[in-house]
Amino acid sequence: MSKIQGFHIHSRPSTVVSDALLARYRGFQVANISDAMSRTTGTSSLKPFHKREGGLAGRALTVRTRPGDNLMVHHAIDTCAPGDVIVVDAGGVGPNAIIGEIMLALLIARGAAGIVIDGLIRDSDTIGQHSLAVYARGVAHRGPYKDGPGELHVPVTIDGMVVHPGDIVVGDGDGLLAVPPEEAEDIAARVEAIERIEADALQAIAEGRADRSWVERTLREKGVL
Numbered sequence: 056m057s058k059i060q061g062f063h064i065h066s067r068p069s070t071v072v073s074d075a076l077l078a079r080y081r082g083f084q085v086a087n088i089s090d091a092m093s094r095t096t097g098t099s100s101l102k103p104f105h106k107r108e109g110g111l112a113g114r115a116l117t118v119r120t121r122p123g124d125n126l127m128v129h130h131a132i133d134t135c136a137p138g139d140v141i142v143v144d145a146g147g148v149g150p151n152a153i154i155g156e157i158m159l160a161l162l163i164a165r166g167a168a169g170i171v172i173d174g175l176i177r178d179s180d181t182i183g184q185h186s187l188a189v190y191a192r193g194v195a196h197r198g199p200y201k202d203g204p205g206e207l208h209v210p211v212t213i214d215g216m217v218v219h220p221g222d223i224v225v226g227d228g229d230g231l232l233a234v235p236p237e238e239a240e241d242i243a244a245r246v247e248a249i250e251r252i253e254a255d256a257l258q259a260i261a262e263g264r265a266d267r268s269w270v271e272r273t274l275r276e277k278g279v280l
Contacts, residue, residue, distance in 0.1 A: 070221030113168030123151030145174025
C-alpha cells in the first residue's frame with residue numbers, strides 16, 4: 056500500500072528508556088525539571104482532568120490527527136505498551152472530543168501511563184474519578200469522528216512544545232514537559248541537585264537562618280535603594 060501524505064503509521068523508533076529512569080522522573084516536580092532545562096520549554100495550558108496521585112512520567116507514543124477525529128488515537132491505544140503516554144496533537148480546537156470514558160477504560164487495560172491531548176475530552180466527571188493521567192485543553196460533549204486522517208510516531212506540537220516519539224513526558228499540576236531520552240540522565244542529575252539546594256533552603260527558613268541579603272543588594276545594584 057502506498058504512503059498517503061498525512062495518513063500513515065510510521066515505524067516506532069527503538070528508543071529505550073528504563074523503568075528505573077521513569078521512576079526517578081515520576082518523583083520530580085515539573086518546576087524543578089523546567090529549571091534544569093533552563094526554563095525554555097514545556098506547556099501549562101493543558102489541564103489535568105484526572106484524580107491526581109503523584110506525577111506523570113512515561114514514554115511518548117505520538118499521534119497527529121485532524122481536530123475532532125480519533126481513529127489514529129484508537130490505533131495508538133491498541134498498540135501502546137505499559138508505561139507509554141499517548142501524546143495527541145489534535146490541533147488544540149473543538150468542537151468534538153477526542154476521548155471519553157470508553158477509551159479511558161481501554162488505556163487503563165493496556166497499562167498506559169496516561170494521555171496528553173492538545174484538544175478536548177468528554178465524560179470529564181468519570182475521568183476525574185480515575186488516577187490515570189489525562190491532560191487536555193478542555194471539555195466538549197460532542198463525540199469524535201473516526202475517519203482520519205492522522206499519523207503515528209511523528210514529531211507533534213502540544214501548545215508549542217515539540218514532542219518526539221520516545222521522549223519522556225512528565226506532568227503534574229504545574230504543566231507538562233518533554234525530555235529527550237539522550238539527555239534524560241544528565242537532566243535528572245541536575246534536578247536532584249536542585250532538590251538538594253531547595254531542601255537546604257527550606258531547612259534554613261525553618262531554622263530562622265535564611266540569608267535574604269541578596270534582595271537589598273540587587274535593589275541597590277538596580278538603583279532602586
